[in-house]
Amino acid sequence: MLTLLLLLYITHTQAQIVTDTVRIGEVKVLAKRKVQEAGLKITRPDSIQRVSMLTSDLSELIGDYSPVFVKSYGRGSEATASFRGAAASHTQVLWNGMNLNSSMRGIIDLSLLPVFFTDDVYLLHGGSSMTRGSGALGGSIHLENIPDWDTRLKLEALGETGSFHSRKSFFKVNAGGRSFQSSTRILYESSDNDFPYYNAGVLPKRSDTLSNADYRKEGILQEFYLRNSNNGISGIRLWYQNTYRNLPQLMSYEGSRREEYQSDRQFRLQYDWKKYSDGLNYHFFTGYSTSRLEYYRATPAFDFVNEDSRSREDGFLNHLRIFRTFDEKTYITFSVDANYFTVKADDLIRGSGYSKNRFETSIMANLHLKPSDRLAFFILIRSENYEGNVVPLIPSAGLEWQFNRNLPLVIRSNAARNYHKPTLNDLYWVPGGIPNLLPENGFTGDVSLEGDFNLGVTNFKSELTGYMSLIDNWILWQPSVSGAYYWEANNVKEVLSKGIEYQFAATVHLNRISFRSGGNFSFTAASNVHAVKSADESRGKQLIYIPKHQGGIYISLGWHKFLMKYDLNGVGKRYTTSNNSETGFEHVLNPYVISRISLEKEINLRNVSLSLKSRIENLFNTDYQSILWRPMPGRSYHLTTAVKFRKK
Amino acid sequence: MRNLIMFILIVFIINSCNNEPVETVYAIPVADKGVFIACEGNFLYGNGSLSFYNPEKKQVVNNIFYARNNSPLGDVVQSLALHQNQLFIVVNNSGKIVVADASSLEFKGVITGLTSPRYIHFIDDTKAYISDLYANHLTIFNPQNLEVTGLIPIKGQTAEQMVQVGRYLFVSHWSYGQNLLVIDTAIDSLVAKIKVPFQPRDLAVDKNDKVWVLSDGGLEGSVTGKELAAISRVDPETFTIEQIYRLEEGALPSSLKINNSGDTIYFLNRDVFKMAINSRKLPESSFIKSKGNLFYSLAVDPLLGEIYVSDAVDYTQSALVYRFADTGTLIDSFKVGINPSFFLFR
Numbered sequence: 001m002l003t004l005l006l007l008l009y010i011t012h013t014q015a016q017i018v019t020d021t022v023r024i025g026e027v028k029v030l031a032k033r034k035v036q037e038a039g040l041k042i043t044r045p046d047s048i049q050r051v052s053m054l055t056s057d058l059s060e061l062i063g064d065y066s067p068v069f070v071k072s073y074g075r076g077s078e079a080t081a082s083f084r085g086a087a088a089s090h091t092q093v094l095w096n097g098m099n100l101n102s103s104m105r106g107i108i109d110l111s112l113l114p115v116f117f118t119d120d121v122y123l124l125h126g127g128s129s130m131t132r133g134s135g136a137l138g139g140s141i142h143l144e145n146i147p148d149w150d151t152r153l154k155l156e157a158l159g160e161t162g163s164f165h166s167r168k169s170f171f172k173v174n175a176g177g178r179s180f181q182s183s184t185r186i187l188y189e190s191s192d193n194d195f196p197y198y199n200a201g202v203l204p205k206r207s208d209t210l211s212n213a214d215y216r217k218e219g220i221l222q223e224f225y226l227r228n229s230n231n232g233i234s235g236i237r238l239w240y241q242n243t244y245r246n247l248p249q250l251m252s253y254e255g256s257r258r259e260e261y262q263s264d265r266q267f268r269l270q271y272d273w274k275k276y277s278d279g280l281n282y283h284f285f286t287g288y289s290t291s292r293l294e295y296y297r298a299t300p301a302f303d304f305v306n307e308d309s310r311s312r313e314d315g316f317l318n319h320l321r322i323f324r325t326f327d328e329k330t331y332i333t334f335s336v337d338a339n340y341f342t343v344k345a346d347d348l349i350r351g352s353g354y355s356k357n358r359f360e361t362s363i364m365a366n367l368h369l370k371p372s373d374r375l376a377f378f379i380l381i382r383s384e385n386y387e388g389n390v391v392p393l394i395p396s397a398g399l400e401w402q403f404n405r406n407l408p409l410v411i412r413s414n415a416a417r418n419y420h421k422p423t424l425n426d427l428y429w430v431p432g433g434i435p436n437l438l439p440e441n442g443f444t445g446d447v448s449l450e451g452d453f454n455l456g457v458t459n460f461k462s463e464l465t466g467y468m469s470l471i472d473n474w475i476l477w478q479p480s481v482s483g484a485y486y487w488e489a490n491n492v493k494e495v496l497s498k499g500i501e502y503q504f505a506a507t508v509h510l511n512r513i514s515f516r517s518g519g520n521f522s523f524t525a526a527s528n529v530h531a532v533k534s535a536d537e538s539r540g541k542q543l544i545y546i547p548k549h550q551g552g553i554y555i556s557l558g559w560h561k562f563l564m565k566y567d568l569n570g571v572g573k574r575y576t577t578s579n580n581s582e583t584g585f586e587h588v589l590n591p592y593v594i595s596r597i598s599l600e601k602e603i604n605l606r607n608v609s610l611s612l613k614s615r616i617e618n619l620f621n622t623d624y625q626s627i628l629w630r631p632m633p634g635r636s637y638h639l640t641t642a643v644k645f646r647k648k
Numbered sequence: 649m650r651n652l653i654m655f656i657l658i659v660f661i662i663n664s665c666n667n668e669p670v671e672t673v674y675a676i677p678v679a680d681k682g683v684f685i686a687c688e689g690n691f692l693y694g695n696g697s698l699s700f701y702n703p704e705k706k707q708v709v710n711n712i713f714y715a716r717n718n719s720p721l722g723d724v725v726q727s728l729a730l731h732q733n734q735l736f737i738v739v740n741n742s743g744k745i746v747v748a749d750a751s752s753l754e755f756k757g758v759i760t761g762l763t764s765p766r767y768i769h770f771i772d773d774t775k776a777y778i779s780d781l782y783a784n785h786l787t788i789f790n791p792q793n794l795e796v797t798g799l800i801p802i803k804g805q806t807a808e809q810m811v812q813v814g815r816y817l818f819v820s821h822w823s824y825g826q827n828l829l830v831i832d833t834a835i836d837s838l839v840a841k842i843k844v845p846f847q848p849r850d851l852a853v854d855k856n857d858k859v860w861v862l863s864d865g866g867l868e869g870s871v872t873g874k875e876l877a878a879i880s881r882v883d884p885e886t887f888t889i890e891q892i893y894r895l896e897e898g899a900l901p902s903s904l905k906i907n908n909s910g911d912t913i914y915f916l917n918r919d920v921f922k923m924a925i926n927s928r929k930l931p932e933s934s935f936i937k938s939k940g941n942l943f944y945s946l947a948v949d950p951l952l953g954e955i956y957v958s959d960a961v962d963y964t965q966s967a968l969v970y971r972f973a974d975t976g977t978l979i980d981s982f983k984v985g986i987n988p989s990f991f992l993f994r
Contacts, residue, residue: 201694203719203746203755250694252722254760255743299763299782306764306782350824351871431867478963479942479987486867492962533940535961535968544964576693577986579965583710587695629694629720 027408029452030400031373035331036323038368038376039398039414040128041448041465043067045121046505048516048556052565052598055160055168055640058121059110062141064552064569066123067501067522070110071545072626075164075193075633076215076245079111083125083138084467085497085526085546087474090137090420090440092129096145096237098270098287098317099133103341103358106423112243112264113143114187116158116170117221120144125501126444126467127416130380130396131366133337135420137442137471145237147181147225148174155645162638165192176225183223190216197631198623201251210631212260213248217241235272241265250629256301263294281323289315309353311345331368337361343424354428360386360421374402384419391419391439408452415445422489426475432488437475440491444469462504471495474528494530495543499523512559519553528578537579545627547572549591561603567596576628592624607647613640676712676753679704683949683956684735684750684992686725687985690964696725696739697985698753703954703971708982710966713737713746716753721746728992729768731776731791735992738765738778745778747794750994757794762787769810769817771833779807781823788836800836802829811851811859813884818859820848824872828861830887842887845878845894850903854925855910859884862904862915865895877901879915879930893923893930903946907974908953916946920957936976941968947991954979958988 030038045053045065053061059079063070071088072079080088089106092099093113101108115121122142129136148154154174161167168189175182192214199208219241226234247260270287290313297307321335339360346353362384370376377399384391398414420440427433446467453460474493479486500523508515526546531539542548549572556565570593581587600613614637621635682702689696698713698721713721722742729736735750745759745768764782770791771777777800778787786807788798807829808822816839817831828848830840845863852860858881865877877895882888895901901917914922919934920943936957944960944967953974960967967988971980 201720201722203717203758205719250692250723250742252694252720252739252742253744254722254758256761256763258743258763301761302763302780302783302785304763304782304784352867430870479960531962533961535941535959536965538962538965576695577965578962581966629723 027406028373029408029410029450030370030376030402033376033400035325035328035368035370035376036333038370039378039400039412040131041125041412041414041446042128043123043125043503046516046518048565049518049554050115050118050121052556053115055158055170056115057111058113058115058118058141058143061115061121062110062123064567065518065520065554067503067520067550068123068139068141069522069524069547069550069571072111074213074248074626074630075195076111076191076213076217077247078109080107081110081138081141082546083123083136084444084469084499084501085495085524085543086138086442086469086471089423090135090442090471092133092136092140093143094132094140095143095239095268096270096272097132097283097285097319098268098289099315099339100268100289101135102291102313102423103315104311104313104343104345104423104425106420106426109264110141112217112241112266114217114219116172116187117145117185117219117239118143119146125465126446126469127396127414127418128398130364130382130394130416130418131333131378134362134382134384134391134394134418137418137420137440137444137469145183145221145223147183147223147227147233147235149178149181149227150648151181151646152177153645153647156642157644158640158642160638160640162191163636164195164633166638167191179227181223181225183221183225185221186219188218190214195631195633195636197251197634199251199631201629202254208251208631210248212246212258215243215245217243231276233272233274235270237268237270237272239266239268241267248630251631252629256299258297259300260297261295264291266291279324281325283319283321283323285317285319287315287317289313289317305349308348309346310348311343314342316340329370331366333364333366335362335364335366337363341424345425345429352430354430354433356424356428358387358424360384374405376400378414380416384421386421389439391421394419408454410448410450410452412448412450413446416443418442418444422475426489429489431486432477434489437489438473438491440471440473440475442469442471457510458506458508460504460506463502465501466499467501468498469496471497472530492530493528495526496529497524497526499525514558515555516558517553517555519551521551522549524548524550541578541580542575544576544578545574547574547591549573561601563598563600563602565596565598565600569594569596571626589625589628592622594622594624595619607645609642609644609646611640611642611644613642614638615640676700676716677702677707677709678712678751678753680751681994683947684728684730684994685958685969685984685988686728686737686990686992687967688724688726688740688987688989690986691724691741694720694723694742695986696721696723698725698728698737699984699988701969701971701982701984703949703952703980706980706982708969708984710983710985712753713748713755717748717755719755725989726765727767727990729770729776730992730994731770732773734791736768736776736791738768740764740766740781759789759794759796761796766807767809769812771812771817775833777810777817777831779810779819781806781808783807786819786831798836800831800838802838805829805841808849809851811853813853813857813859816884818842818851818882818884820851820861822847822849822864824866828859828882840887842882842889844880844882844889845892846873846875848880850905850915852904852906852913853910854906854913856925857884858882858890858925860904860906860913860925862901864900864902879904879913881925895930905946905948907948908950914946914948914955916943916957918943920946920955936972944987945989945991947993949993951993956991958984960987963987 049065125139129140156172158170272285275282298305323333342357364382366380368378380396396416422437448465450463473491505518552569554567574589598615602611685699722739724740726740786800805821808820819829827841850862865875879893920936922935941959955972
């Protein structure tokens with residue numbers, strides 16, 4: 001597969017060399033890129049991908065349209081992202097610059113982040129993430145909200161109904177003018193999620209229906225923006241979301257009915273101020289983020305409650321960035337962050353828990369230079385402090401070079417050192433938290449070859465990246481080494497990850513037909529290189545739940561406001577044992593390929609546009625498992641209607 | 649265009665057909681004598697399994713239940729019990745007990761509707777008890793037809809291990825508990841409780857019919873407090889503690905077992921320890937050193953007195969089992985499933 005991709009790449013490039021040399025001479029690829037992004041490895045799902053996933057959550061958008069692997073427990077259930085073989089906690093998610101990862105658990109559940117609440121989504125891979133923050137040993141995901149100053153009034157309503165008694169409703173109102181904008185977005189989503197599946201986890205095997213898997217999400221995002229004549233923009237954003245999920249049992253469960261649910265409530269508030277000038281520019285935000293998680297498990301027939309835990313996290317996040325651009329060739333940034341987190345976790349059944357707080361600071365200096373239209377580089381240095389621990393200086397550097405003025409090819413490379421602080425659970429959870437855990441310490445580097453070819457009505461963009469990273473002191477929860485029956489956190493692994501990421505996007509505009517295609521592929525070889533004992537067969541073996549191969553491709557055809565889109569996504573074999581045992585009967589999760597097809601028709605009537613979209617998920621009714629012995633839905637049908645009104 | 653649509657339709661229809669895989673059944677080489685080993689697997693992975701070891705031939709077969717029945721056992725295979733050549737496999741977090749023929753491993757039935765079953769104790773041919781971590785009762789069932797016939801309320805407490813001396817069954821209340829519960833098996837009722845060191849878990853009966861209790865002392869940081877772990881000897885006739893052996897600070901003992909002659913107890917505390925039942929103090933040094941291995945569970949062959957110790961390696965891969973002579977000499981070692989927790993000798 002990889003060879004095929006390389007061949008395609010080289011063949012295409014060679015064809016292009018001849019054509020371009022003859023036709024246009026000098027091509028500008030790097031010249032088009034903003035100096036502050038030069039040298040960074042960025043993935044940005046294109047607009048058609050984002051719009052087509054507007055009614056879904058971030059796990060589906062990232063999982064389908066980027067080389068990042070998303071581990072999902074099923075529809076509406078927890079989903080986390082793994083960049084380049086790193087852990088879920090090594091992926092940082094930032095909303096308008098504000099970190100959303102749980103200070104308790106380190107991770108963020110992507111299924112709780114609706115695409116509808118974003119205007120732009122992009123990913124920074126590996127060391128490139130250091131420009132926005134630390135701790136993203138794999139990479140970071142950025143969600144942005146952008147005011148639309150050209151709109152006086154915009155109304156948008158979307159409704160979706162689908163299989164398994166699923167309903168989604170979305171509303172958006174933008175109002176204001178060139179100096180003031182208000183944006184309100186509301187979502188409501190619910191599903192019984194009672195899909196049929198073949199249960200091979202019990203005897204006798206039988207057709208079953210998933211039970212206790214229903215969920216409900218509701219949320220509101222309100223934004224206000226004020227623009228003054230001095231190029232200053234102030235913004236206030238408020239985001240409240242409430243999610244209630246019943247949790248299903250494994251396929252093999254045949255016990256008394258369990259009542260098991262998780263409730264997540266989040267509120268985020270951010271004041272954001274930007275000031276642009278010919279000299280120094282400023283970006284400042286202060287934010288508050290609070291989340292409450294409730295987990296409950298009981299066996300009603302036995303009148304027995306065995307889990308009832310609550311946790312509350314509060315974060316106060318502050319960021320100031322001062323930056324200046326000189327002639328579009330030099331960009332200098334200096335930033336300071338000061339964050340304070342408090343956590344309270346209570347186990348109401350056992351009366352245990354912990355309450356802790358943490359103050360963190362970070363300073364960063366960053367210089368991007370673009371001495372010519374064909375060469376750019378950046379250097380960055382960051383220093384962090386948490387709870388009196390000073391993380392050594394963490395550097396990052398990158399280079400971007402269009403090596404031939406006639407070839408639309410750019411070589412990009414960057415390298416970085418990075419740290420990830422232990423989470424508050426890692427340090428203080430009772431039982432099992434270890435207060436003297438070391439931070440995870442990583443080195444990462446990548447090299448990319450990017451091409452941007454224009455051939456008449458065709459545009460073809462393509463990027464191939466090879467990377468390598470080493471993460472030491474990898475923190476893992478496992479049964480206590482002292483032989484106790486509880487689990488505890490430890491610095492146990494040293495993980496070496498090597499791999500390749502490939503992405504392409506192609507567009508062809510022919511008369512009234514527009515053809516688009518895009519795809520990604522990743523090869524990830526991530527293994528523990530710190531297996532000391534002779535009996536330990538995990539050395540050099542692929543980490544569990546990290547597929548070596550993953551990819552996706554889509555094609556879309558637009559004609560007379562009709563849009564047909566076909567998506568194909570595949571995930572390779574995943575191991576569930578650290579020694580990659582394949583001799584057992586249940587140790588390997590088989591590869592799978594699933595398809596989605598959709599057909600959309602849009603009607604425009606002056607200021608109003610209507611659209612009707614039908615979509616089939618898992619078109620070929622593939623039976624697969626994403627997590628061991630958790631069923632996934634077969635074919636499902638969805639119908640979306642949207643009405644938009646816009647007055648400029 | 650029409651042909652293209654037809655082609656797409658045909659592909660679609662073909663792909664929509666649900667092809668049941670051909671079921672393959674393997675013959676299981678389970679000898680008359682040997683050791684069944686319950687391998688827990690990982691919590692919420694549903695990858696518990698069953699292994700069988702033939703000590704005579706030094707051969708092990710893994711995943712024997714799956715191989716025979718083409719289906720997994722479930723989540724956390726906790727313990728095993730044998731009755732009239734029927735193997736009862738307690739699958740803790742699947743809330744069930746799977747029953748299989750002990751020779752062929754053929755699936756025979758299942759007891760469902762439990763919540764977190766831990767152990768089984770047979771009273772007679774028609775009555776057996778099931779302990780449950782998340783229920784305030786013991787479940788009574790009939791091994792002949794696998795029907796649940798009743799419950800024994802244990803007054804807000806939960807049940808872990810069970811041993812019987814005469815008509816009385818002694819049950820440890822492990823999770824946040826401090827009592828050894830006494831059940832009169834003639835009337836299926838809780839008749840007494842004996843206060844023992846905090847969190848009693850493992851039980852064993854020696855040659856003098858005394859009940860030995862291993863208490864882990866609870867967790868550091870728990871609101872219920874943490875006691876020093878202890879081993880106690882209980883007189884099953886007077887329902888009183890005869891002796892308490894307190895372990896050192898930081899000790900987390902597990903897997904209390906008695907040897908074949910009933911005169912020596914074994915337990916794990918990182919290493920393997922052994923102590924004569926008439927000893928007045930705990931052993932000062934270990935019997936078998938773990939040498940950096942993660943000793944996970946221990947068992948003693950009731951006929952030969954050989955000691956089996958499992959090493960979980962990293963808890964997420966095939967574990968190792970070491971077989972020692974009663975002198976502590978290594979006889980054999982072999983790989984089994986993930987996290988072996990229970991050995992059943994027959």
